[in-house]
Amino acid sequence: MALNQYILIAKLSEAMPQKLEVFFKIGGYIGIAGSFLGMFAIWLIIAVVMHGLSAFFDGEGNFRRTFEFVGYGFTPSLVGSAITVPMLINHISKAKIPKIDILSLQHNPNLVREVVLMLIPAEIIYSNIVINLAITAWSLTIWTFAVKHARVWS
Numbered sequence: 001m002a003l004n005q006y007i008l009i010a011k012l013s014e015a016m017p018q019k020l021e022v023f024f025k026i027g028g029y030i031g032i033a034g035s036f037l038g039m040f041a042i043w044l045i046i047a048v049v050m051h052g053l054s055a056f057f058d059g060e061g062n063f064r065r066t067f068e069f070v071g072y073g074f075t076p077s078l079v080g081s082a083i084t085v086p087m088l089i090n091h092i093s094k095a096k097i098p099k100i101d102i103l104s105l106q107h108n109p110n111l112v113r114e115v116v117l118m119l120i121p122a123e124i125i126y127s128n129i130v131i132n133l134a135i136t137a138w139s140l141t142i143w144t145f146a147v148k149h150a151r152v153w154s
Contacts, residue, residue, distance in 0.1 A: 002035045004084070004085055004088050006032055007092050008119065009025060009029075011093075011097065011119060012116065015100045015115055017105075043067075043070065043071060046073070046143070050143060051063050053147075054147050059147070059151030061151040066146075066147065066150045066151060069147065070147070073143040074139065076138040077135060083131055084132075087124060087127065088124060091119070091120065092119050097119065098115070100115065
């Protein structure tokens with residue numbers, strides 16, 4: 001996900017006026033760092049929820065093991081990224097985007113949105129949704145078995 005953001009930010013910064021390009025890149029890098037750190041926060045939150053739910057159903061076992069096993073559920077995300085990132089890189093690298101000036105941005109604030117939609121066609125968005133739904137189902141299956149074995153739950 002962070003790689004997708006980096007590629008998108010790099011391409012969009014080419015279209016930005018030079019005065020805004022630096023701020024745009026800084027915001028992008030903050031978003032990339034947030035995505036990276038957010039994955040660990042999500043991992044912790046999912047582990048806490050799974051541990052709590054399994055305790056409600058008389059699961060036994062320590063949190064460390066639950067946390068470890070829940071981490072395996074993120075493995076499908078790597079497979080999903082191996083599919084979606086090259087597709088996005090292919091489309092973004094071929095995209096031609098117009099240079100945006102400050103006056104155009106002032107008159108049409110939706111101009112950046114229109115440029116992003118030019119970079120990422122609808123078929124890429126829809127294919128990513130389908131792939132991500134499959135990855136999510138795969139992760140949920142792994143998490144179900146992970147909690148069952150980590151918490152000695154029947």
